[in-house]
Amino acid sequence: MQIHLIAVGTRMPAWVMSGYGEYVRRMPHECSLRLVEIPLSKRRKTQSALKNRQEEGKAMLAALPEQATVVALDMRGKAWSTETLAARLQGWLQAGRDIALLVGGPDGLAEECVARADMRWSLSPLTLPHALVRVLLAEQLYRAWSVIQGHPYHRG
Secondary structure (H helix, E strand, C coil), X not given: XXXXXXXXXXXXXXXXXXXXXXXXXXXXXXXXXXXXXXXXXXXXXCCCHHHHHHHHHHHHHHCCCXXXXXXXXXXXXXXXXXXXXXXXXXXXXXXXCCEEEEECECCECCHHHHHHCCEEEECCCCCCCHHHHHHHHHHHHHHHHHHHHCCCCCCC
């Protein structure tokens, strides 16, 4: 199984790439994390945020692997505890299907992506910078894997 983090935005700051890379390196082969960056749509004064989201959403949907379980990162989704994420990760590993995590850009996630998702996950009721979400997701996936393995990384 592979986890595809499909995220809007390119050219992230070095601290984002460093933090994300640290947790990607720690992930085991059986649930490796792969980043697919979707370029921001061209921002124009005459183009609305809705149009930007739609353009980015179309590219995100095109990047979905076949037969993947799709999870939209959406503030209207359900909050998951670490233990819930660990249980989901274990189920995903047992099912053997790839997972696609969809992270929108500065204008949010397209409704078409939310509609396509098999589930919605809210990381927080706060609005988080989309760059920080990459690091947070990678760390939480590593933490969930460590829970499954009984590894001492998670002490919660």
